Amino acid sequence: MLRLIIYLRYIFNMCFRTVEPLEYYRRFLKENCRPDGRELGEFRTTTVNIGSISTADGSALVKLGNTTVICGVKAEFAVPPTDAPDKGYVVPNVDLPPLCSSRFRSGPPGEEAQVASQFIADVIENSQIIQKEDLCISPGKLAWVLYCDLICLDYDGNILDACTFALLAALKNVQLPEVTINEETALAEVNLKKKSYLNIRTHPVATSFAVFDDTLLIVDPTGEEEHLATGTLTIVMDEEGKLCCLHKPGGSGLTGAKLQDCMSRAVTRHKEVKKLMDEVIKSIKPK
Amino acid sequence: MEEERHADAKIRAETGTGSSPRGPGCSLRHFACEQNLLSRPDGSASFLQGDTSVLAGVYGPAEVKVSKEIFNKATLEVILRPKIGLPGVAEKSRERLIRNTCEAAVLGTLHPRTSITVVLQVVSDAGSLLACCLNAACIALVDAGVPMRALFCGVTCALDSDGSLVLDPTSKQEKLQQCLAAAQAASQHIFRFYRESLQRRYSKS
DSSP states (O other): OHHHHHHHHHHHHHHHHHHHHHHHHHHHHHHTTTEEEEEEEETOOOEEEEETTTTOOOOOEEETTTTTEEEEEEEEOOOOOOOOOOOOEEEEEEOOTTOOOOOOOSSSHHHHHHHHHHHHHHHHHHSSSSOGGGGGGETTTTTEEEEEEEEEEOOOSOHHHHHHHHHHHHOOOOEEEEEEEOTTTEEEEEEEEEEEEEOOOOOOOEEEEEETTTTTEEOOOOHHHHOOOOOEEEEEEOOOOOOOEEOOSSOOOOOOOHHHHHHHHHHHHHHHHHHHHHHHHHHHOOO | OOOOEEEEEEEEEOOOOOOOOOSSOOOOOEEEESSSSSSSSEEEEEEEEEEEEEEEEEEEEOOOOTOHHHHHHHSEEEEEEEESSOOOOHHHHHHHHHHHHHHHHHHHGSSSTTTEEEEEEEOOOOOOOHEEEEEEEEHHHHTTTOSSSSSSOOOOOOOOHHHHHHHHHHHHHHHHHHHHHHHHHHHHHHHHHHHHHHHHHHHOO
């Protein structure tokens, strides 16, 4: 009899969640927690795995709870741009295939994928994660171009944080072979035996927030929470507490004080992520 | 055929090509706007900020495709066309930003299962483009008579990177607050300009 009552209560809760999702969430938010048991400022379990794709020059897989993003970096040759002959290229591309969520259809990249690609391009540009001059082999003639492909395998909210982390981990994993220009033939000679890691100058880490009912801020929103939110905010921080990028695409307004709170949370998150990254890099180095 | 209403405002004219840095006090470029200049859209506006010019047209509330309709509010669509070439990823990112801002300001619940389309065309770009697009979109929405809970405007703020700032993180964050404060002060001027131009438009008719 008791089991029946518990079962019926469960069914009722699930129906309520489907019919009135916002009310369901509000009840949890009033108690300063969320349906999955997290507090408002708590992140989901973050796991990272690097070097899993052997055909890529660098790769990383990041899981933020259920959200899974894999990043593969391929290095190719290109002619440097004429207006900047000593610079290479870093070309990011975020792909949200129909595999990750039912809301995406196959075909040309949708709006969400394009916005994410533009965001990653902005982060690379603003944080100066790689000095483009480091990618130049021979000024005006040859430079590296790093194609960074980020593919989402499972979409459960907070795609921007996962993508930024995956990109950083993959770039740290990239090994470029030594290239010399043969003076006689003017051809490039690649020495695959001698590989060196990229010079990563900064470590940008993104922290995303969702705004509920114009006042409440929650960290690391899941897919459902993003859908119910009235606004989103993503802050990208550096190790020195420098602000690299602040992405707030419209949505409900925020006061300056709330923004400061978000920035302090972003600084703490940066420390957590940096620790995780260092552990992973250390575990792979002896190879 | 309604007459075009032309309104412009001078906040502080740029004095030549002086290299003096702009202080935190308001020093916006000369801006102007024209309303109701296109005949087919329900509302249209052209916003000029210095040499940057954006033309906006609003269609709505109008029919919406069944796949895109939302049962309890209006579907907002923003299309941004660059001056040269086909729209790319950067335009999509800006469209998303303008759309989210408009969604927060427009009272969509008054027109459920309809669509409000904002089309922006970049006529010339001399910096501060996103702010100009936002301002043009706001004036065009007002011109179309779309019910809004608030007006919005865009102000661009730039940070110089001095050697001292790079070393001291807290003053960088302070600079952000200064930016916010400066932007808020400047936005007051833009809102005053909105009020004056609309007053001028509706006082004659």
